[in-house]
Amino acid sequence: MGNGWVDGGYSMPKVLIRTQVGDKSSYAFHGEYAIRGLRKRGWEVAVVPINREAWKVVLPRDIAEVTYKTPPWVGDVEFFIYPAKVAPWNKHLTVWKTMWETTRLPQNWVPNLNGCREVMVPTVMGASLFSAQGVTS
Numbered sequence: 001m002g003n004g005w006v007d008g009g010y011s012m013p014k015v016l017i018r019t020q021v022g023d024k025s026s027y028a029f030h031g032e033y034a035i036r037g038l039r040k041r042g043w044e045v046a047v048v049p050i051n052r053e054a055w056k057v058v059l060p061r062d063i064a065e066v067t068y069k070t071p072p073w074v075g076d077v078e079f080f081i082y083p084a085k086v087a088p089w090n091k092h093l094t095v096w097k098t099m100w101e102t103t104r105l106p107q108n109w110v111p112n113l114n115g116c117r118e119v120m121v122p123t124v125m126g127a128s129l130f131s132a133q134g135v136t137s
Contacts, residue, residue, distance in 0.1 A: 016075035084109040
């Protein structure tokens with residue numbers, strides 16, 4: 001990670017978050033919670049919204065000030081908070097959080113999730129279901 005002594009000072013990790021913002025979805029809720037929590041702990045955060053509608057609404061100021069159309073830098077971690085519809089950009093940097101809580105994952109999601117450094121789900125049931133369908137990350 002990028003944390004450590006830099007130019008005589010401590011540097012917190014940079015995290016690039018790809019999520020929905022500015023709507024009432026559970027992904028937007030989890031994304032905004034993560035953005036605020038990481039910033040509160042001193043992480044440098046940049047957000048690239050997955051939903052195009054994010055540019056049509058007024059975002060909360062603390063979210064808007066770290067939201068970009070293209071990534072401003074490569075982070076130490078790339079954090080997806082969204083369904084696993086796309087392959088991760090970088091296997092070593094990508095952490096995926098998803099709330100897909102059904103008995104079956106779309107089969108094309110399994111390689112996307114296995115191509116990540118880590119997968120986070122909010123429940124033990126979700127972890128069991130993902131594992132039973134072949135998710136190993």
